[in-house]
Amino acid sequence: MHPRVKAFLLFLLFVVGSNVLAAALGWLLVLKLHVIDTHDRSWRPGAFIWFEGIGIAAAFVATSIVARIGGLPLSRLGYAPTGALRQLAVGSLFGLTAVIVLVVAIATLGGFTFGKPVFSGVYTLGWLVAFLMVGLAEEMDYRAAGLLTLADAIGFWPAAIALSILFAGAHYFLKPMENIADALSVGLLGLFVSFTVLRTGAIWFAVGFHGLFDYAAIYLFGAPNSGNAGRPIATKLLTGGYHGPAWLTGGPLGVEASWLVFPVIALLFLSFHLTYRPLRYNPPAPIQEENLGGTA
Secondary structure, three states, X not given: OOHXXXXXXXXXXXXXXXXXXXXXXXXXXXXXXXXXXXXXXXXXXXXXXXXXXXXXXXXXXXXXXXXXXXXXXXHHHOOOOOOHHHHHHHHXXXXXXXXXXXXXXXXXXXXXXXXXXXXXXXXHHHHHHHHHHHHHHHHHHHOOHHHHHHHHHHOHHHHHHHHHHHHHHHHHHHOOOOOHHXXXXXXXXXXXXXXXXXXXXXXXXXXXXXHHHHHHHHHHOOOOEHHHOOEOOOOOOEOOEEOOOHHHHOHHHOHHHXXXXXXXXXXXXXXXXXXXXXXXXXXXXXXXXXXXXXXX
């Protein structure tokens, strides 16, 4: 069997395995054991931590199966431990800075009022943990074993583009009130974090970026979100709010649907390229035929 075909089969195994495991864990923990109150539809850190924890566990088990069958170490599937904490920290700084620049630009054009902080240590820490878990779960799904096995099959950038389109499509078709601006920005941000995996060889920068981008947008600056019926979370930090046209503020979809996000994304690509100039990504080693059963 051709190595590219084997890599594609590993990609399919990861996709099917992670989704089946997530569904099974969700059924067991949520529907049978009732670990969270499903009647309360409000956004709260505890619910996020449970749901994202299910996704993380499912993706990790599926990744471990792929690594075992493919004869690949986890480090070659996006989990290289070298420099992980530093990459997580730098990625978090990039995510936080991107949202600050975006919100300040919106405020400068009259689309945001900061208000006053309503500080709660429980929510400040709880939402930080919750959104870091969102970042970890989604990057494990889209930018770790999934991206790197598909990249071994069809090439890195075709794989990154395909999964970014899938990522954007999931937002556009599965969340209410979505529009083209939001789907486009989500897709471009997906390409950006794929680029960080290409340069660093791991998902840690992407996890930090994703987690702190969401944390800053939704908790610190109280952006609404279509998944929360187009409202900001009740426990946001600042009392201010957004006002003005949707092209400026993003409307009920939040700041990532603002048209000002696109120059910010361009700056993200440029600044990351200048910060991580050496190409550090190495594609996975050729997949061992015997681990997939049979020969060509």
